[in-house]
Amino acid sequence: MKLLVTGGAGFIGANFILYWMKYHPEDHVVNLDSLTYAGNLENLITIEKHPHYSFIHGNICDPVVVEKAMQGVNMVVHFAAESHVDRSIMEPAAFIETNVTGTQVLLDGAVKAGIERFHHISTDEVFGALSLEETKKFSETTAYNPRSPYAASKAGSDHLVRAYHTTFGLPVTITNCSNNFGPFQFPEKFIPLAITNLLEEKKIPVYGDGLYVRDWLYVEDHCRAIDVVLQKGKIGETYCVGGVTEDLPAGRQGISNIEVVKKILRLLGKDDAMIEYVKDRPGHDRRYAVDWTKINRELGWKPEHNFDEWLGKTVTWYKENVFWWKDVKSGAYTSYYKKQYGGDK
Numbered sequence: 001m002k003l004l005v006t007g008g009a010g011f012i013g014a015n016f017i018l019y020w021m022k023y024h025p026e027d028h029v030v031n032l033d034s035l036t037y038a039g040n041l042e043n044l045i046t047i048e049k050h051p052h053y054s055f056i057h058g059n060i061c062d063p064v065v066v067e068k069a070m071q072g073v074n075m076v077v078h079f080a081a082e083s084h085v086d087r088s089i090m091e092p093a094a095f096i097e098t099n100v101t102g103t104q105v106l107l108d109g110a111v112k113a114g115i116e117r118f119h120h121i122s123t124d125e126v127f128g129a130l131s132l133e134e135t136k137k138f139s140e141t142t143a144y145n146p147r148s149p150y151a152a153s154k155a156g157s158d159h160l161v162r163a164y165h166t167t168f169g170l171p172v173t174i175t176n177c178s179n180n181f182g183p184f185q186f187p188e189k190f191i192p193l194a195i196t197n198l199l200e201e202k203k204i205p206v207y208g209d210g211l212y213v214r215d216w217l218y219v220e221d222h223c224r225a226i227d228v229v230l231q232k233g234k235i236g237e238t239y240c241v242g243g244v245t246e247d248l249p250a251g252r253q254g255i256s257n258i259e260v261v262k263k264i265l266r267l268l269g270k271d272d273a274m275i276e277y278v279k280d281r282p283g284h285d286r287r288y289a290v291d292w293t294k295i296n297r298e299l300g301w302k303p304e305h306n307f308d309e310w311l312g313k314t315v316t317w318y319k320e321n322v323f324w325w326k327d328v329k330s331g332a333y334t335s336y337y338k339k340q341y342g343g344d345k
């Protein structure tokens with residue numbers, strides 16, 4: 001089996017390649033990545049010389065590159081995207097280019113190459129926002145209502161994937177998952193930003209009132225969900241993937257951002273003085289929660305990594321891999337940080 005993984009140098013893509021090569025050592029993996037600010041080949045240093053792994057430095061928007069990359073490939077696992085909501089508010093164009101046009105170019109390439117499975121990685125953000133009061137969760141039947149340029153571009157890509165299944169018979173599957181956390185996450189995202197800021201004695205910027213809720217999914221659980229869908233998923237189907245919720249106190253709809261921050265403060269022995277409330281994100285979605293009943297019932301998957309324990313392990317990973325995030329933070333990210341949060345933090 002030969003897999004083409006797009007965006008394999010990013011956070012989830014790299015975790016997925018490491019996972020796949022561990023659990024499916026007989027397979028060959030090709031990683032197609034243009035190495036934007038978010039792509040980092042250091043994430044894959046442990047397998048870079050593996051005879052079953054190869055890297056193509058290229059853009060998914062380029063049909064020539066895509067055609068070459070698809071040669072001899074059985075399955076495409078499509079992660080490549082612009083993925084940060086705040087950047088999509090600052091500069092939306094790149095999101096349309098990569099997430100919509102790039103996906104269309106890949107789909108054309110997949111049809112031409114007769115790919116056996118095109119698996120598209122999407123997000124729960126396409127469903128919009130839930131309120132803190134309701135108990136509802138997002139599921140496969142929730143209507144699309146994207147509210148940021150990022151979410152709208154991912155919604156566009158989901159529609160294209162389904163349209164290529166209907167129109168051209170491309171064998172597709174889609175997963176819409178919640179917020180991932182774990183090793184190799186770029187420190188512009190909330191959890192690694194909070195951890196690395198504290199490790200640098202900087203405050204944690206908390207948007208608005210800090211009462212926004214996300215459904216936290218440990219990245220390895222996500223990789224396993226994709227594996228299960230690739231092995232047993234039904235062609236043309238969508239599966240929603242979310243995190244562990246059983247250990248939430250009764251009556252609670254999720255963990256708020258400020259609670260996440262307080263957990264990280266405790267893990268690093270810091271106090272509330274390191275919290276800085278900052279201007280809210282425009283159009284900030286209040287709450288996400290994912291109902292993963294379908295993938296559990298039909299394919300037997302459920303998340304196995306609870307939030308508190310794996311947040312602790314994630315903090316330890318960032319403590320032990322300072323070289324990784326210092327390198328990442330010292331690059332182009334510095335100018336983005338100044339633009340987003342102001343000052344010279």
Ligand code: NAD
Pocket residue numbers: 006007008009010011012013032033034035036037038039040058059060061078079080081082083084098102121122123124154177178179180181186
């Ligand atoms: P990331 O930003 O860490 O990585 C994206 C990768 O894609 C990078 O390696 C980048 O270089 C590459 N890339 C970007 N544009 C490209 C292009 N035009 N051609 C080739 N490569 C390109 O993203 P992530 O957090 O790992 O997310 C991966 C996927 O999962 C995305 O599709 C995202 O929408 C989706 N997703 C992420 C989360 C999350 O919590 N991080 C949750 C749900 C869904």
Ligand code: DAU
Pocket residue numbers: 083084085086122123124125177178179180188189190191193205206207208212213214257281288
């Ligand atoms: O839900 C899945 C989505 O999760 C993915 O599709 C996206 O690719 C991924 O970036 C993530 O989007 P969010 O916007 O939820 O993640 P982010 O880490 O940017 O923010 C998480 C929460 O923390 C959100 O409520 C905003 C808040 N936040 C974020 C940052 C960066 C802060 O309060 N301060 C910050 O500095």
